[in-house]
Amino acid sequence: MELRQIEGLYQPVWHKLPIDQWADDLRRACGHFRPVPLRDQRKVLGCVETRHAGGLDFAHVVKDLSRIERTREDARRDDNDCLFLIVQLGGEAGMEQFDRQTVLRAGDCILVDSARPSTFNFHGRFSNQLSVHLPRQLMYSASLVRFVVGQPLDRRDPMALTIRSLIAKIMMMDVAGRSKPHLSQLLFDTVRYAFEFEDVADPLPHLAASWDRIDFVEDLIDRNLTDPDLSPAMVAARLGHPLRRIQEDFQQAGLTLNALIRQKRLKLAAQRLGELGGQGQRINIAQIAYMCGFNDISYFNRSFREHFGSAPSDYLRALPRVPVQ
Structure with a gap:
């Protein structure tokens, strides 16, 4: 076809x-x-x-x-x-x-x-x-x-x-x-x-420019987003640069590492809600939060409401349902 x-x-x-x-x-x-x-x-x-x-x-x-x-x-x-x-x-x-x-x-x-x-x-x-x-x-x-x-x-x-x-x-x-x-x-x-990446060696690139470091850090965060131990210190250790230097890079771009990690985890949670909710599956919101790297469900609910303007349960109810046959 x-x-x-x-x-x-x-x-x-x-x-x-x-x-x-x-x-x-x-x-x-x-x-x-x-x-x-x-x-x-x-x-x-x-x-x-x-x-x-x-x-x-x-x-x-x-x-x-x-x-x-x-x-x-x-x-x-x-x-x-x-x-x-x-x-x-x-x-x-x-x-x-x-x-x-x-x-x-x-x-x-x-x-x-x-x-x-x-x-x-x-x-x-x-x-x-x-x-x-x-x-x-x-x-x-x-x-x-x-x-x-x-x-x-x-x-x-x-x-x-x-x-x-x-x-x-x-x-x-x-x-x-x-x-x-x-x-x-x-x-x-x-x-x-x-589109699988086949370079097994995966050497750490030379990142002299600020935007290159930001791009690398964002990709590193994306690939470790569900790890509850993901933190600015973990990112700095993986990159091999002082944490202060990385924080300065992101501050120049109007961001902070903690805020970026939280924002990406919230987007992942919303995407998971949309994926499962659209299929009509029963959803445990607390389980979704933990799967996305949040350890505190109250903090997750508060952060979700601040970012999306509604509680996770209300966000879920507003999602369109896909008819399955």
Whole structure:
């Protein structure tokens, strides 16, 4: 089953749209990105369409721009961190993230981290992409598999075909008015193994710049988020830098290590509530809190309310339920 060949899964109708209108549609679908037009370009041939299926958000993005940029400031403005699983449906696109540069052709897949700067280059060529929004904290914390972001998966790779087929299946079930929650979890696992990091040595990188250290620390936190012993001191010891120096890096970015760890754990808790609640499963909120690294349920409830504006139980009741057949 090939995603690009199944009629009815996506039937976009693209038009010549004012760039500001197209940019607003993209921001609502994917967060803060900055479209850069060609010289004298006033309109975009394309569309941005969204869809929710199998508990996941999808965005179908079509354009003929020069490029699309996402800065650190843009990433900080978005509260809902995710990994964009990009499937190139048609045309080509250049992709830059983590100093990696690649070209995506029809059928290729790539993971893009919404929490990091990125650039998509089109040079005015028509590009048709599907973006699947995978919860970032869930992807990192719920698996021991180490996977890499910003590295393409060739369209001829069997794992790329599997990913496209799973996406097609999730969409087809949604079109039929049914849902199989296990398919989303299967997609998560497939993506992790498809982009598995194979460097066994994993040497500690040389991190001279402040932003490099911040990026490394955030990734380290993401991969150890459920460890109750995770702390600023543990992070500093792993990085091999004085704790004061790391704290100064984050203070310059308007953050503190303790606040960042708490924020990421709260996002993970919300994502777990959404994952399990959407499947209609019975949920023990205290168990969720402990699984996300919180040792004090009262502190968790108070912090959750401060961050999301509602208690975990109210947040759970407000979640949409996916009909399962």
